[in-house]
Amino acid sequence: MVDQLRSTPTGGPNAGPGKGAPLVLQIKDLGVRYGDKAALTGVSLDIRENEIFGIIGPANAGKTSFLRAVNRMDEFDSHMHVSGEVLYHGDNIRNWRNPYAIRRRIGVVFPLPVGLPLSVYENVAFAPRIRGVNTKKDLDIIVERCLRRAALWDEVKDRLETLGSLLSGGQQQRLTIARALSQEPTILMLDEFSIAVDPVTTMRIEAVLKELKHEMTIILVTNLVQQANRLADRTALFLNGRCHEIGDTQALFSGHVQHPETKDYIEGRFG
């Protein structure tokens, strides 16, 4: 049924990688359950290389749970159970003997920035260090590059040794983006990154994401419908733990929807 949904009218000039693009992730019948309570059921979708895939939907829709399942975070939460398949370049990540390998390929940015209790520099150097980069020279290069790409370098280059948690909220959010980039991920997942960020910084980060798209695949969970419109090549609407509709962003936002609820949600007439 979801396969039908995927064949919504294809979009305008800015549409991302086309249907033939290689698939980074294939999600098949994904379900997430916390204890006895289902948070996500029957989600099937594909994510293409170098696209920004937007996920919108009201609170409680299971968006965060989706990201957690893709990252195998259920291993750290004994109440969380995942069913279905997540194929990374055709490989089921459940079967990877080394879950750290999948997490190193996928960078995550949480809604509320969590600065590790380390300096700005060490926050960004953390991931390279744990994968074995140890020389100061290499780390310096990585730290500067990641901070630049997260549009933070100019603001912190003189205080790399201060604690990450002493930065302002918006700066911390960009620090977590820099940290996610320091993993050199192939997929970057952002969960409502703009919650703690002012509009100007949000715009700067959005510009960064458009750049990053050429190097990696981005999954963007957002509460701001217009943010999905601005950034996403394709957008999925999650509703009550299901993937309600998937389509090219331009098509969805110009009213080519399969379900009336999608149009209502996009136009803010929901609930």
Add this chain to the structure above:
Amino acid sequence: MFTATSLNERNDQVQRRFRLLFLVMTLLLVLPVLIILTLLVVRGAPAISLEFLLAYPKSGMTAGGIFPALLGTIFLVAMALLFSVPLGIAAAIYLSEYAPDNWLTRIINLAIINLAGVPSIVHALFGVGAFVIFFGFGTSILAASLTLAIMTLPVVIVATRESLQAVPQAFREACWALGATKWQTIRRIVLPNSISGILTGVILEVSRTAGETAPIMFTGAAFFLPFLPESVYDQTMALSLHLFVVATQVPDVPDHLPYGVALVLVGIVLIMNATSIGFRTYLRGKKKW
């Protein structure tokens, strides 16, 4: 703008009365401590000298110093910690960071908390049964310090676990999301941020262990020994037991002697506690969130 109504005034009065009540309670609490300390210092200070600390007891323990007892206490505590600290910290790390949240873990946690509340005389009897008799260590330093270790273990575990759990879960999740293993997360983030609490717990534990009498009385502490122990299989004197002995068991002890012993024991405990507080303050200054 704001005028006090009669209700405000009454609330204010009530609040002042309660404050006074709590203040009086606090003073009542401090009073006995002050009296004990004053008494100890006034009566015990004349006994204290370098010779008192470094000489053997003489004339049937009615004169001389406390050297073997002092050394014995230091020995027993150090050895007990040698066993209980590594074991306790490792167990706490497992329970807090690795163990799945299931009924077995919960039972273990409950058992540990209960173990911490077991009276020390019970630990003493366990020590006699297990170390003195079953393992055949005899009444010895080894048996006594193992008994002390068993007694301190639950407290070390609880203190460590609490310090570990004070580190926000969000830090762990952020590390895991970066692809860090559990151990990398523990070593680079969790331990550095909980070490102050762990060490404080351990030091407080030392001061408690130093004063314990029951667990060592039957397992390795001697009434009187005219020589120092030569190995861990020998018995040793200990301050706490020595105090008990000179205060109640030996006739014709001059008044200042037991007070002197008590002062030294309390002094050790106070120094340890002060160290622990100083340490905590120092490390808290460096706290990173």
